[in-house]
Amino acid sequence: MQGIRDRVLVTGGAGFIGSHLCDRLIEAGHEVICVDNFYSSDKTNIQHLLGNPRFELIRHDVTFPLYLEVDRIYHLACPASPIHYQRDPVQTTKTAVHGSINMLGLAKRTGARILLASTSEVYGDPTVHPQTEDYWGNVNPIGPRACYDEGKRAAETLFFDYRRQHQLDIKVVRIFNTYGPRMHPQDGRVVSNFIVSALTGKPLTIYGDGSQTRSFCYVDDLVNGLMKMMESGDDVQGPINLGNPGEFTIAELAREVIAAVGEDPGIDYFPLPQDDPMQRQPDITRAREILGWEPKVPLADGLRPTIDQLRGRVAEAAQGR
Numbered sequence: 001m002q003g004i005r006d007r008v009l010v011t012g013g014a015g016f017i018g019s020h021l022c023d024r025l026i027e028a029g030h031e032v033i034c035v036d037n038f039y040s041s042d043k044t045n046i047q048h049l050l051g052n053p054r055f056e057l058i059r060h061d062v063t064f065p066l067y068l069e070v071d072r073i074y075h076l077a078c079p080a081s082p083i084h085y086q087r088d089p090v091q092t093t094k095t096a097v098h099g100s101i102n103m104l105g106l107a108k109r110t111g112a113r114i115l116l117a118s119t120s121e122v123y124g125d126p127t128v129h130p131q132t133e134d135y136w137g138n139v140n141p142i143g144p145r146a147c148y149d150e151g152k153r154a155a156e157t158l159f160f161d162y163r164r165q166h167q168l169d170i171k172v173v174r175i176f177n178t179y180g181p182r183m184h185p186q187d188g189r190v191v192s193n194f195i196v197s198a199l200t201g202k203p204l205t206i207y208g209d210g211s212q213t214r215s216f217c218y219v220d221d222l223v224n225g226l227m228k229m230m231e232s233g234d235d236v237q238g239p240i241n242l243g244n245p246g247e248f249t250i251a252e253l254a255r256e257v258i259a260a261v262g263e264d265p266g267i268d269y270f271p272l273p274q275d276d277p278m279q280r281q282p283d284i285t286r287a288r289e290i291l292g293w294e295p296k297v298p299l300a301d302g303l304r305p306t307i308d309q310l311r312g313r314v315a316e317a318a319q320g321r
């Protein structure tokens with residue numbers, strides 16, 4: 001919808017990815033309604049938008065129905081890091097399932113197009129490498145990560161059933177590890193963990209021997225992908241993987257962070273947590289072919305602004321702000 005002003009709802013809009021998406025939608029001239037209950041965020045990420053006449057913030061828990069008039073819904077509301085989603089696993093499943101039902105209900109009533117921010121975690125500990133979208137996954141349904149993994153799988157099911165049953169205009173993307181400024185400094189995710197450790201002079205923590213691999217997508221690239229998916233043709237529903245196929249071992253990431261921060265506090269090794277996947281790498285053929293999207297920002301370039309922003313947060317925390 002280039003050039004047309006839409007009323008766009010971003011659930012989870014105060015979070016890490018959601019706040020960058022709100023910025024980009026405002027820049028593109030849209031009206032943005034950000035809905036968030038601040039379960040894993042606060043107003044910091046969207047403070048700069050609060051005075052903008054095209055930006056509106058609503059404190060609301062998506063597990064309860066919401067009545068608004070909107071053209072587009074980006075449904076991101078859900079705690080995303082294990083520390084956050086395991087704090088209240090029942091609420092996590094409720095957010096994934098009831099939250100999706102409520103937002104799909106809103107899309108049904110308004111005729112809005114709706115995009116689900118699903119996750120690579122739907123692949124669980126994959127037996128196929130790299131992961132293509134037609135791989136059904138290897139998920140433990142009763143483990144400590146299940147509230148998130150199975151919650152998102154159920155959310156995907158709901159999206160496709162609302163499509164089949166009610167002809168909703170749905171889009172589903174599976175996001176792989178994303179990093180960038182405004183990550184929560186204490187979210188326990190590997191990139192922010194390593195950076196905060198290096199900035200505070202504490203040894204970096206590696207679970208296992210560091211040979212497990214991850215791919216890291218810079219948030220600006222990811223947001224481009226989300227917006228391209230939202231404006232893709234009517235025949236495109238997904239799921240489509242969005243992530244950076246460049247694969248790094250955790251040990252390599254540790255070395256990159258130490259080099260970029262310029263401090264080497266050493267590394268401590270701990271046993272691997274339960275159900276931690278050994279390999280994770282997106283196959284983004286569909287995103288390339290269908291959306292004309294691929295990530296552009298190399299890890300070393302994305303780490304710099306991420307470190308700068310976290311340096312600020314760490315300094316504020318040290319001053320008790």
Ligand SMILES: NC(=O)c1ccc[n+]([C@@H]2O[C@H](COP(=O)([O-])OP(=O)(O)OC[C@H]3O[C@@H](n4cnc5c(N)ncnc54)[C@H](O)[C@@H]3O)[C@@H](O)[C@H]2O)c1
Pocket residue numbers: 011012013014015016017018035036037038039040041042060061062063075076077078079080081084095099117118119120174175176177178179184
């Ligand atoms: N960051 C990643 O690497 C990654 C990877 C895969 C998928 N995702 C998905 O992208 C989305 C955004 O992730 P993020 O990294 O920005 O996480 P985040 O925790 O920073 O943002 C999630 C936001 O949702 C809000 N929220 C949680 N429960 C809610 C509820 N019941 N009602 C309203 N708001 C609620 C939180 O307060 C937070 O602001 C999530 O759906 C996540 O599953 C993220």
